[in-house]
Amino acid sequence: xxxxxxxxxxxxxxxxxxxxxxxxxxxxxxxxxxxxxxxxxxxxxxxxxxxxxxxxxxxxxxxxxxxxxxxxxxxxxxxxxxxxxxxxxxxxxxxxxxxxxxxxxxxxxxxxxxxxxxxxxxxxxxxxxxxxxxxxxxxxxxxxxxxxxxxxxxxxxxxxxxxxxxxxxxxxxxxxxxxxxxxxxxxxxxxxxxxxxxxxxxxxxxxxxxxxxxxxxxxxxxxxxxxxxxxxxxxxxxxxxxxxxxxxxxxxxxxxxxxxxxxxxxxxxxxxxxxxxxxxxxxxxxxxxxxxxxxxxxxxxxxxxxxxxxxxxxxxxxxxxxxxxxxxxxxxxxxxxxxxxxxxxxxxxxxxxxxxxxxxxxxxxxxxxxxxxxxxxxxxxxxxxxxxxxxxxxxxxxxxxxxxxxxxxxxxxxxxxxxxxxxxxxxxxxxxxxxxxxxxxxxxxxxxxxxxxxxxxxxxxxxxxxxxxxxx
Numbered sequence: 001x002x003x004x005x006x007x008x009x010x011x012x013x014x015x016x017x018x019x020x021x022x023x024x025x026x027x028x029x030x031x032x033x034x035x036x037x038x039x040x041x042x043x044x045x046x047x048x049x050x051x052x053x054x055x056x057x058x059x060x061x062x063x064x065x066x067x068x069x070x071x072x073x074x075x076x077x078x079x080x081x082x083x084x085x086x087x088x089x090x091x092x093x094x095x096x097x098x099x100x101x102x103x104x105x106x107x108x109x110x111x112x113x114x115x116x117x118x119x120x121x122x123x124x125x126x127x128x129x130x131x132x133x134x135x136x137x138x139x140x141x142x143x144x145x146x147x148x149x150x151x152x153x154x155x156x157x158x159x160x161x162x163x164x165x166x167x168x169x170x171x172x173x174x175x176x177x178x179x180x181x182x183x184x185x186x187x188x189x190x191x192x193x194x195x196x197x198x199x200x201x202x203x204x205x206x207x208x209x210x211x212x213x214x215x216x217x218x219x220x221x222x223x224x225x226x227x228x229x230x231x232x233x234x235x236x237x238x239x240x241x242x243x244x245x246x247x248x249x250x251x252x253x254x255x256x257x258x259x260x261x262x263x264x265x266x267x268x269x270x271x272x273x274x275x276x277x278x279x280x281x282x283x284x285x286x287x288x289x290x291x292x293x294x295x296x297x298x299x300x301x302x303x304x305x306x307x308x309x310x311x312x313x314x315x316x317x318x319x320x321x322x323x324x325x326x327x328x329x330x331x332x333x334x335x336x337x338x339x340x341x342x343x344x345x346x347x348x349x350x351x352x353x354x355x356x357x358x359x360x361x362x363x364x365x366x367x368x369x370x371x372x373x374x375x376x377x378x379x380x381x382x383x384x385x386x387x388x389x390x391x392x393x394x395x396x397x398x399x400x401x402x403x404x405x406x407x408x409x410x411x412x413x414x415x416x417x418x419x420x421x422x423x424x425x426x427x428x429x430x431x432x433x434x435x436x437x438x439x440x441x442x443x444x445x446x447x448x449x450x451x452x453x454x455x456x457x458x459x460x461x462x463x464x465x466x467x468x469x470x471x472x
Contacts, residue, residue, distance in 0.1 A: 001191075002460055005180075008187050013225070016301060018198035019190040021114045024302040032432065033448035036310075044207040047214055050106060057137045059105045060211050062093045064219040064363070069333040077412050084229070084356035086349050088364045091333040092338060095137070095163070097369030099212060100130035103239060106208035108134040111196035118142055118195040122186040122300065126341070126368055131198050132171035141172075143189055148175035150276045152271040157382050158282050160465075161373030169170045178276040180469040186300065201299035201306050204237065206243045215245020216363050217256070230352065232345040235260035235315070235430055238296060238306035239249075240420045244365045245311035255312045261348035262289035264317040265401045266415060268378075277386050278279040278378045278402040279451050280320050284344045290419075295435070309421075309428060309453050316416040318347040319395040321407040324376040326350065329411065340374055342367030351416045380405065409427055416436045425453040429463045430471075439468040 002008075010016075016294040017024070045053070053062040067086045075083040094101035102136065104121075108131065112121045118141030121131040135142035144166045149155040166173050174189070176182055190197055198262075199205065220228045231248065233241040245258045263285040268275040270287035279285065293315070312436035321376040326347045327339040339346075345364045353362050359397075372378060380390050383405055395406040396415045408414055429449070433439055441449070449460045 002391040003188060005184055008184055008191070009192070010272060013302070014189065015187050015191045016197065019120075019195065020199065020202060020301055021110060021201065027303065028110060029448070030444040032436070033444045036307065036357060036451070039303065040203050040206070040305060043203040044104065045454065047210060047247070050207055050211050053109050054102065054105045054208070054211060057134055058095050058103055059101045060094070060243065061215065062087070064216065065336070066092050066223070067330075067334050070329065070350070072362060073333065073411060075358070076233060078354045081358055082354060082356065083358045084353040084362045086362050087220065087228070088144040088342070088346065088367050088433055089224070090336070090338075091193065092369045092443045093381070096124040096126070096129040096133040096169070096461070098130060099209065099366040099368065100125075100127040101134065102208040102212055103127065103200065103205040103243075104130035104134040104208070107131070107196070107198040107202065107305055108138050109218070110138060110204050111140060111198065112138045114196065116140070116194070116196035118189055118193060119198040120186065120193065120195045121198040121200070122182055123200065124148065125162060126138040127200060127440065128171070128201045128342055129165040129169065130172075130388075132166045132169035135171065136169050141193065141430050142170070143172045143174060143188065143196070144195070145174045145176065145182060145186050147178055147442050149177055151177060151289055153302075154277055156277060156282060157378045159277055159373075161371050179271055183300065186274055188377045199299065199301050200237055200239055201301050201304040203305040206239055206305040208245070209240060209243025210247035210250065212365060212381050213244040213253075216244065216251040216365060217251045218249050220361060220363060224361055226361070228256050228363040229356065230257045230259055230362045231365050232259045232261055232349045232352065232362065233365045234284040234310035234341050234345040235262050235293070235308065235312070236283045237286065237292045237299070238304070238308040240366065241308045242306045250302065258311050259271070259314045259316060259348060259352065260289070260308060261316050262286050262310045264399065268402050275402060277382070278388060280383050280405065281323070281340065281344075284341045286317065290424070290427075294425050294430045300354055307422060307452065310451065312421070315419045315421060315424060316348050317419060318344060318416055319399040319406065321395040321399060322347045322402070322414055324380065324405070325408045325414070326342075327376050336367070337368050338367040340376075340379070347414060348416050350411075352413050425455065426467070428453055429467045433464070433467050439464060439471075
């Protein structure tokens, strides 16, 4: 068997199909169009089944916590009649300390059910620990592949911490440098071991997160008498936002608005050796958030089940400094040491709450455990070692990814940058045209795009026409 990079890449479709246990061809319609809902319904589970599977390994049923002291602060900073109440879903109480246990639970269950000996996941973050933990519970082997370090051999503190966590659960950890090696080694190991691909982007992973949306809806209604007005979700690859939104809808929370939030790292290239350690966040940032929103099928499976443009009502960015500030604020005012990924959406929620009415409810859909490599002290020390200036100031005005991290001097400076949904939808169309090299789409494809970006067919045709004219 030829293990060269070129040969392995040429076999990727065959390798992935064998390792996922799912025939994606069943859902293809025509061209870019495929039956998304059929794929989710046939390959997923009912909410009752997911709850049962997750209960077997202690996943889910996490507490919804009102941030009473932070809410008092918001009221002080808000105009009269403004200042929504913030609640946080505390996902730290899952077995490995994050919402990713929900995602991993169904994938690992499927691997066991289908007779695989082990599971493989390519991830540098919490998902690796979740897969390793769930595999241990199900008696399966696990391999976690991490994009860990730059060409100097220097690893990001948070990623190094995750390696120790995965190893503690008995997983074999393979660390690679930034670049195309990650996908190559993932394919190679899937082929060599015959293990199950516990992809972040399979329907199994999204089904596992749907219980998060269900719990948020039910718990909020129990505590406040109504569904939340807004749910804020840290957005990276899109699975958290997609699964939460689907779960909310399954219990009737149709009017709840979904806001995606990412750390603003625009200008830094995630596959760049130079930029790799000039960022202080390994997930929940624009390096994943924007590309996966406008081209979801860039994933390691033929069709990505995480498709946020179908669900996200608004998309906002926050700065690195604001997230570090919020991490300390949460610890000191609420006695909750969490983050940093969940605190990305908490920053956005803090700013949004000041604009909302005082009788409205905003829920942050997850927060996760923190540890030595995740704490602001470790991240900011690492940033300084890599030439990043860290100082107090106005983060929205002064922040510059890869050069400056600006910590707010006062909580009133916490804000957000709005990215118009229309901009993401136009980028989605532009990506299609660029990738496919065509501007003529069939009626079936137009219908599919309409569902993808939640625009009527005439609007889709006009967007395609606009993109075509701009490309000439």
